[in-house]
Each structure stands twice: as structure tokens, then as C-alpha cells.
Amino acid sequence: MRELVETYFRERSVVNHHTASYNDFLPTIDHPNSRMQTIVDNVRASPDEADRGIIRLDPDRTEGKIIEIRIGRRRDEKTGRVDPSARPTISVGRPVIKEANGATHDLYPMEARLRNLNYSAPIHLEFTIVEDGIEREPERVHIGDLPVMIQSKKCNLHKDNIDMDREPTDEDVREFHVKMGEDLCDPGGYFIIGGTERALISLEDLAPNRVMVEMNERYGTSLHVAKVFSQKEGYRALTLMEKKKDGILVVSVPAASGQIPLIVLMKSLGMESDEEIYKSIVSDPQMANIVYANIEECQNKKLYPPNGIYTTEDAILFLERKFATGQAKEYRAKKVESIIDRSLLPHLGDTSDARMKKSIFLGRVARAILELELGKRKEDDKDHYANKRLKLAGDLMEDLYRVAFTNLIKDLKYQLERGYTRKKGMRISSAIRPDLLTHRLLHAFATGNWVGGRAGVSQLLDRTSNMSALSHLRRVTSPLTRSQPHFEARDLHPTQWGRLCPNETPEGQNCGLVKNCALIIDVSEGTDDKEVIWLLRDLGVKEVSEQQTTETRVYVNGDLIGLHDKPKELVEEIRQRRRSGLLSHEVNIRFDNNMNEIIINCDEGRLRRPLLVVRHGKTLMTRRHIEDMRSHKAKWSDLIREGVVEWIDAEEEEDSYIAVFAHETPQKCEHCGKFLSTLDVEWRNPGEEGKTVLECKSCGGTMQIESQLKDNHTHLEIDPMVILGVCSGMVPYPEHNSSPRVTMGAGMAKQSLGLSSSNYRIRPDTRSHVMHYPQRSLTTTKTMEFVNFMHRPAGQNFVVAIMSYQGYNMEDAIVMNKSSVERGLGRSTFMRTYRAEERRYPGGQEDHFEIPSPDVRGARADLSYSNLGEDGLIGPETRVEGGDVLIGKTSPPRFLEEEADFLTPQKRRETSVTVRPGESGWVDSVMLTESENGSRLVKVKVRDQRIPELGDKFASRHGQKGVVGLLVHQEDMPFTGDGLIPDLIINPHAIPSRMTVAHVLEMVGGKVGSMEGRFMDGTAFSGETEEAIRDALIRNGFKHNGNEVMYDGVTGRKIEAEIFIGVIYYQKLHHMVSGKLHVRSRGPVQILTRQPTEGRSRQGGLRFGEMERDCLIGHGAAMVIKDRLLDESDGTLQYVCGNSSCGHIAILDRRGTLRCPVCGNNSKIYQVQTSYAFKLLLDELLSLGVAMRLQLEDLK
């Protein structure tokens, strides 16, 4: 139902997941428990500090005074908890820029882009100093700058941040954005760092704190292993338990080498009684023997001298001996304490209070292994999306900020202790170093190297087209390495349905690892599980006393909370509460009948999808809802609140039975005989008893058909089209294509040129393209409406004929109509921005924008600077070619002490910015501004027209790509009886083997659309049907199959075969010949080897490689080899000492005499031709102390 999708997008944008996540991180007035505040509340200046949110100075360094600085919110003395409604201590301002002269003013994104600034806002923190128990007034101090996400709550573009005397309307907001130079279709959700736009890529990770059991086949025997990725506050620890061959269960803990027997570990955690241990593990009598064996093994005196392990002391003593042999007693105790309290399962707690909990948890892990072995439990599916969590911008910021903030606090503590004197007192503002935090954050953003050693987290936002930017912001990457196969991880998993796009993934090494979100998704932000646990207790969930039970186990976020005897009723009750709004909609629940478990999740990062709730074969959505949605009265959040629609995670979906369609659509209207698609009928009675009543939209007649919803259905799909992502959603009729072609079509949509933004004239992107005449596609999809494709199109509707043309369209080449090209088909402009800054150097010297005077070192001829003005800058609309100077610039000499001669002043260097070799165009704009550190900054944009030429790449939306093979004059092209001439001719061989039926369908659809002057609907699973299109073709005077009789433009004769011709949307891809064309005859060489440089950008040579060399050897063309490898490469003439006992390289000295510097010989010196690389080898060996001697001989 499209109304639902429309309603959703009226409330949320396509990048809502990022902005919502970032807003959750930001402290704002209406959000006191932000993640940022939580970090502050829980910060510890050192790992062994007991209290959180407090800096306690070392009394030894403060002359005995007890000084505490409270930075987090005040904690309750009894419970040690923070009052969640307390006023936050941390606050983030609005983005500002502090100029070099000290002035500050509000910063808007466009200024940040233009001036290479950081779009960041100051962070302030309240410090309360408590000196000997006396609390001082809180001090508010600037502690650093936080990069601000565009369109987030702190962004100056956000509705709430626009200063106006009234509540700004949507129109006001739009006007304001235009005034600030923004594109109205810009989605936001990215950052601006140093003037470049950076997107944070969502990370997919295994769910933390869950027990995962798996079976490893190793050397023919299967090994049962349980893993727990325990995670708390960014600290991750993998606890691994496995059953050895002899049945002994062992645990590996990070930071402790080797394995610890389970029973020993449990005893060391305080579970002394064997009975208790037995109860915490055994769930089935069959396991008893293994557990007995384990317990007995601990009592073995030989293995565990002197007496075996019975008590907690015994166990701890054993661990001390195992991990800290031979050290002092205190150290040993500390080491073991650190292992069992911090390294082992940290999510359960890091103090000794949590030991019992850990022991019980370990018992559960052991139970899971034994159940797996007994076949009572299946292996956990790592690729199941219930076991995955997403880390969005807010989560990534949280990780980064925690580390940066902890560093800052550590540094602050150190600075305060160092600089403490009783007289002066203490000033936080003078001791704190805000740059420490700021630089840490900026560095991570600028390089993409995140905390935890992850690279590529922040990436340069892809602005090739609007689609590519949107897709980039919805990307999800997996941390799995691309070099390993990981076949299962790459496969499409059924639980990805509706969450991740089944088609949009790159081809090649990243296939299936890099994914993209489906159209409508929600990533849970997490709610407090305590609320859920209280509710469960109210509903009669009992504490667990032993694992052996017939009752249903209830888990919340992976923790075993208790037992319940009526699971179905409990689940139903919780669902009802959620639907009626008594419980957060973030809570998802599932009853697993096989394992007899109830799984409740309310943690963060679960990827969820919306579904319509169905009860007793009826949707809760009624006719009234549909009408309210149409009249914009109902909002998406209302539907969630009412329980009509709910967000379902992959876990709960396992417990659901979901109908895809509520009813079948009849092929033809009973009354008017029109061919019907799902769009042509109106569901009159959703949510009502009895048969489904459909109304034909064209004639108004009603039809009664059987409902597809049965009593056991729990949900109904919102609309099948939402299972696709933004790029695949662009492909019309994707259900008619073979799947790989849709993937390719989605991939190519990201390379297509169009109108990427409306502010292209002011944007300072290093490279950008804009198409001159972009068009909306005639065959549209519903998805396009939500991704603004109508306003930011990327492609044109071409008249395409499928036939051969003189063989010039073989192997995916395309033949193009030259006259169409002359009329503007496929034209685009390429823009490149060059930049230069008047940098300042140590020693007071700086760069200058000027026309370099002839005495500057490396100055060019006067003619090169003729385009420049007096200020050294070129003027707009000047024609420039490769190598022309755009910005005249001189720099101070590189080495100050280079010439000791004080009489001649040192020469400045010429460091002008020139147009890239091989490129040309007109200067579009010249911008002069000031950078953050007050030096002058220039950006020159050069634009160049790109008219389609031989070799340019074009593609339809169905993965049908091709390069231009021939441009043909209009009169030579085939034409129809109406005088219609195709813009493009593609080869018929491109269709059958690739099975792109949708390509064919789009062609006829486009034909109908252009004849009837309307846009066709090709939305996935609900587009206009083939039958309807055929009908329309006949109506418009065409043959029903889209074929037409054509005449040869050259001979004038009728072409015997009927030609399939239609209108289809083609995209110009950014791979153009003019950006790749490369030749070299002479050119630069590398300094070290004197071989030609590599790569087009360096005017490099084309490599004559091994295989090419082998070929010439095969031909016996020795002189050609010498020519390629020596004369045209690094051939050099060297003087060699002919003394047979010497054989070193000789030199031609200043006086013009030849001599050997090694043996002094100056008579027998010969000239030898060799490659410079060989000479380099001699020199390098020489530096190793190996003397290579050349023994010369006469040619025979």
C-alpha cells in the first residue's frame, strides 16, 4: 500500500537513521540522557578508579588536600545511580567559526565547504570542584569542538535553529536553506571536515553479549564451541568455551593465556558448592555424566596439587599459580582479580559483586554447549540478522568520543596535579587542553581511522549523482575481510528481507559484504531493559533456581531473566502492551517453540522493518486510516502508536507469519474490461470481515474476491517494493529481470551523471559533473518520489532501436545518432576545482599570489602568465589548456641554509597551480577567501564541456552498458514511416542471454508514455502490466509487440525484418574517453631509476611487461627488445674502469679527464651502455659493502 510508504516519507527522510542516531548522541534540552552525557557520567580518569564521573586528584600532589572534580551528574549516594531527569552537565553549542582575528560567527555548511573549514560546534562541560568536602560554584569550560552532522539538531540548518520571530514554516525553512546556498534536496546526514563532505558508513557487527554455539569440524572430529562477544562501553572481550575430547569444558579469557577449566573458573567466582554448579549447568539428565566428570576432574590431586580444587580459595590459588607464577602475593592476587573481574564477561560487571552473575552465566554457556552436543539445540546462525547489530553515526561518534574524552580527562588530571599550588588555587579553564579532544575527533574523521583500529569508517561522500550520495549514506559494511572467501556471509540471508536490499551490492571482492539498506528501515536506539524486566516480574516470571526445568526460559537482551509457565499468554500480553503504547515500540519479543524460550530484545542497533498488524485474518488498518493518510491527517508515528503498524526485528519475524499481498489483483476489470495492475484497484474494506471488495479506479465498478489473509497470519507486508533499496528501486520492472542485471543496474545508477545538486555553481567539489539536459524517466518507479529523482534526475529518455548497424554495435557497443548529439543529447560539463593557499612557514616567510618575476627560480616564460591579473589570479571565462597557469604563486626557498653566500638574496621558488595536463576548459569561477588560520585561500573552478564521443559509456537501468562505437548522421540512420529516427541502436545479442526482460518492457512502456504524454509506472511488483501496455500500443497506432517497419537511410529500401523500437531511459556514466585518453612519446622520468613515470596523471609510459617481452623473444626481435627496454627506457652510458682487478664505475671529473676513483687508473676507461637500474643496483650493493666489479671484454 503506497499510502503507507508516502506517509512514512512525509515524516522521515531517507537518511533518517543517521540523523536520528546522531541526535540521540547529542545532548539537547529535550534529551537529557544523551549518549554524550552518559559517557561523561561514566568516565573514569584511570581504569582502577572506583567512582565514575569524578576526577579525584592524588592527595600527595595537592599538598594533602582532598580535591574532587565532579564532571558527571550527581549520583545518588545509596544506589549510586544518576537521576535520569537531572540537568545535563555537558552541552554542545551551534556550529561557529573562530576567525584568525578572534572574531566568531555562526557557521553554515556552504561557508565550511568553500573555506575548507570544519563544521563543528563547541562542547562545554560543567566542572564542580569539591575541595575538602566544600563544593565550589560549577565552572563551565570549553573542552573541544564536535563535528556536527548536517541537518541534525545542532546544525544551523535545522528548523529549530533558524532565528525567527515566529515558528518557521516549511516554506521559511526552504527559503532559508536557499539563502544559505544549500540544495533543497540535500539529505544531510554527513559531516564537513576541512571543507570536504564525509559520510560515516554504518558498520554491521555480531550482536554483543549473546551466547553463540557452533560446531567446528577439525581433523574429522567435531568440536563444540560457545562464543560470547562481551561488550561494555566500547570494550570488547571474546570469551570462548569449548569441550575438549575428554569431555572437559574449558574457557579461554582474553588477557589470560591458555585455557581455564570451567569448574575451576566457576569456583573461583564464588560458586563453591558442587550441587550449585550442577544445577546451573544441567538442563537434561543426559548431561549429568559430563558435568560429574568435570567436577570430579577438579578434585584430581595430580592435576591440581596439592589436594584438588574444592573451595573458592583453592580455585583462586590455582589461577594465581597459573597466570602469575613466581610473583609477589599482592601482584598475583591483583592479576587474577583483573582477569576474572575485567577480562571475563565484562558486560556483567567489572567489580567483585558481579562474580556470582558471571558464574551463573558460565553455567548457561556450558549448558548451551552440552545441548548442542546432545542435539537439543541447533548451531547458532551467525548470518541470521537477529544476531547482527548496526553501528550508525551516533554509535560510531559515541565510540570515538568516549576515547577522546577519557584522554582529555586523563590529561586534565595530570595537568592539574602537576600545576597545583595552594596559593594560586585551581583553574580548570587554564589546565584543560581543548585541542586534544578536537584534534582526536578531527583526525579520525579526516583519515577514516576510527578507534578500535577500524579504517575507512569515514569516507568522502560520493557526489557523482544524487543517487550515489543517498546510497552512500545508506551503506552498511561488514568488518569481515574481503580477501577471505566467507561464502556464507556474502550470501543473501532470508532474514535480510525488507531490511537490506537484495540486489544492491558491489560486484567483485566486496560482493555481499558491503550492503545497502532497504527503503524503509529503522535501527533501534535501545530502551532501558529494567522496565521490561519489571514488567516481566509483574507478569509472573519467576527467578531461575536450576537449569533443569520444563518451564519456558525468558531472556532479555541475551540475559536469562526467569521462567514462565504460560509462554504464549505472556508473549501475547507483551505484544498487546506494545501495540497499545504501554511499552516502548522498541521492544521485540519472540517465542521459540522448539527451544521453549522467550526472547525479548530492546537493545540498540537492531535493523527492523515495518509491518501491518493482522489479527484474525484482518488488518488493524481500516478504510479510515487509508483516507486519513491520503488527506495527510494520519502520521506514521500515529500508526505506530495505534498499533496498526509495528517495527519487527529479525528475531520477532521468526515468530511471525507474514502475507505479502492482502489479495490477488484480477487480471481484468469485470466491468470495463481494462487490464488491471495493483495500482488500478482500490481496496474498499481493509480490516473488515468477509470477502475483499476491490474497486476499479477507471470505471468505479466493484469486485469481490477471496482475501489472502488467513487466521494464522500475524502481519501483512507494507508494500513489496520496500524490500528494495534506493538504487535497485530505481530500476523499473526489476521483477522481470535476472537478478545480477538488477545488481548491475543499481551499481551503474551510482555512476550516472545528472543534476547532482542544484547549487552546482557554487559548490567547490574537486571533481563534479552536471548534465545539460537531464530528464525524468518516462517509466518511473514509486521509489523515485522519495529519493527526489524527479528533481535530481540523471539520464535522458532515448529512442532506441534494437538492430545491427554495419557491425558497429557488436559486443555491447552502441551506435548513436550524431544529429541527436548535436542537439544536446548526452551533454555534460565536467568541473574541477584547483586550490592554493598562501601558507605560512616557520621563520615568518609565506607564499605569495603574484605573477612570478623572472628571477624566481623555475619561473616560466612571460606568456604563461599572460592570463593572470595583477593579483596573480586568472579571470573567469578564460579559455585554458593543460599546463596553463591558473594561480601564480611563489614560495620561500626550501632550504634556508642552502647557499652560505650572504651577498645574493635567496631566490624564491615558483609554485604556481596549473591546469592538469590533458585537460582544458573555461575558468568558471575564481574565489578568494581566508582560511581558518587567516591566510589567503583561492579556489579556481575550471569547467569543460563533454559532448558524447566515440568510447563514452552509456547504460540503461538494467545493467545494459555499452560504449559508443559509431556516431551516425541522421540521414544515414534507419527511419520509420513517420520519419522517426532512433537516438541509439543497440545490438539484439545484448538481450537473450542476459534475460533483461524489463529492458524490453521499459522500451514499450516508454513508447506508450511518450505517445500518451504521461509517466508510466514501473515500480517493482506493482507496475503497469504488460497486457495493459500492449493494449495501449494498439490504441496509439503501433503494433502490439512494439515492432515497426523501418527503412534503410542509406539505400532507402525497406528493411525486411521488423525492428523493435521504443523509448527507454539511458544514463551517461562518468567513464568518458576524454578522462582516460593517454599517449606518450617523450615525458618525465622517475628520479631514482630514470625509468618513465607510471600513470596517466603523471604523463607516464605504457608498461612493456614480461609477457610483451616474451613475445618479442619468441619472434627473435632482439633489437626491438633493446629499443623498448634500454633506449626508450633507462638506458645510460657509463664509464667503467678497464682495470681487470678493479672494474668499478669511472667518472668524468671537472677537469674533463676520465679516471677511476677507486684505483686511480686513468688510461683504460671504457664507455658501456647499460640500464640505469643496473647502475643503481651496483651503487646499492656498494652501500651494503659488496663491491661489484665489471669485467669488460671485447665483442667477438
Added chain:
Amino acid sequence: MKIDILEMTPTKAELVISDTNPMFVNALRRTIVSDVPKMAIDNVEFHLGPIMDEGGTAYESISPLFDEILAHRLSLVPVPTDLDSFIYRSKCSCNGEGCPSCTVMYSLNKKGPCTVYSGDLEPIGSEKFRVKDDLIPIVKLADDQALLIYATAELGTGRQHSRWQAALGAGYRYYGKIEIDHSKCDVGLSCVNVCPRGVLAKEDKKIVVRHPENCTLCNACTEVCDTGVIKVSGDPSKIIFRFETDGSLTAKEVLIKGLKILEERFETLREQIGKLEE
């Protein structure tokens, strides 16, 4: 040869040429598409720097579109052409410098906010060169934006560039020849329903060919007929020829000029052959 004119308006022509062959009509088609000359804007000069209006307010000489796009758009505006009074610039007595007998100058001066239309092109000199199609949008100007442009139109042919192409949508088709074997026909009407052009109809319990001139030889009727009684073939000696113009020349002028060019061409050929015989 016999010519029936089905339609002849200033911008469209449709003729039936009988007793001819496709090669001949194709020669005519190719000539009018690529060899009939017309005027089109070939050179555009843009004013750079601020533009002042009478009140002294300064406008920036910039538009949302790049200059080369504007120039290209202007070049495609149909310019009224008088073939008798203009000659090619390269063949003109002014040696290509541009003079009233080979070029027409236009000026365009507009200040934003507004939409610039083709009608805003002011011919310098005679009013008869004013663009007839005056509502072709060129560009939208925003506040503080202005355009000051001098454009020169000259003669050229479609072979050089399609901005000099006078005839559009030029094409032809063979006249339909449909034979129905009435003795075997079961009058199933499927052929009547499937024909997209309404060529066939049922009259007196018989399928008849009512509009043979509409037939596109698509063979839909043949394919759908189970009894196989319909035979469709085109008649290459009878051709329906059609074309349109962009308005710079009338359809008649294009046709006459095209024929004249063909004539001249054959005349030259005859002269050359005649010289051979001497």
C-alpha cells in the same frame, strides 16, 4: 511520376508519390535533411563583467547555465531564412568577415528575475528576421543576474551541424498492398481488432481494406489470422513521403530548394559527362 499532396502546411508536408522508386525518394529525403541551407545562430558573444541598467544598479553577467549551454540553446532557435537574399558566409564577397548579405545579427539584453525567451532576441536591422517562435525558453535568470549577448546567424546545412537542419521528421513508407482471399476467410474479426491503424473493417459480412493508405506493413493481421488468408506487402513504386520543418523555411520552400539542389547536382554531373564526350 504522379504526386498527390495529402497535406501541405507551412511546417508540414505529406505527399503520395506514385510510379517512382525508393532510391529516388530517398535521395530527395536525404537532400532536404542535410543539404537544404537555413540560417542559424553560429556565433555568440557574451558581455563579461557587471551590467548596469538605467537606474545604475549593477547586475552580474551570469546565469544558472554555462555560456556554452546558452550558446547551444540559441543556435537551435529557428531563425527566419530568406534563401534568395543570403549566401554562405565563406562564399560571400566580404570574405567571411560578416556583412548584411551573409549574416544577421541579434542582440539580447535581459535583467533578472525573469525567463529569457527566444522572442527576446532583437534582430539588428530588419524586423523581418525577428524569431517567429518567440516562446522557446532559453534560461531563467535570478535576482541580480543579467545577460547581454550579441549573436550572429549565418547560412549553413544540416550536414555541417544539425542546427542548420531545416527539415525534421523526414520519412516515407511504401503504400500498403493488402490481399484477402475472401473464399477462405472465416470473418473472425481478429485481424480487424489487432490492426493498430484501422486499415481493415468489416463490411457486408466481409473483411475489406478500408484505409490502405494507413497501413504500416506491420503484418499484425497476417500473424493473428489463423486461416492465413491475408497477405500484406508494400508497393515500392508508390510511396507516402512526409516531413516537417522547424519554421525557418516553409515546407514548400524546403521541397523546392531540395529539388533545385538535386537538379543542380545532376546538372553538374551532366556537364562533366558532356565534357567527357567532347
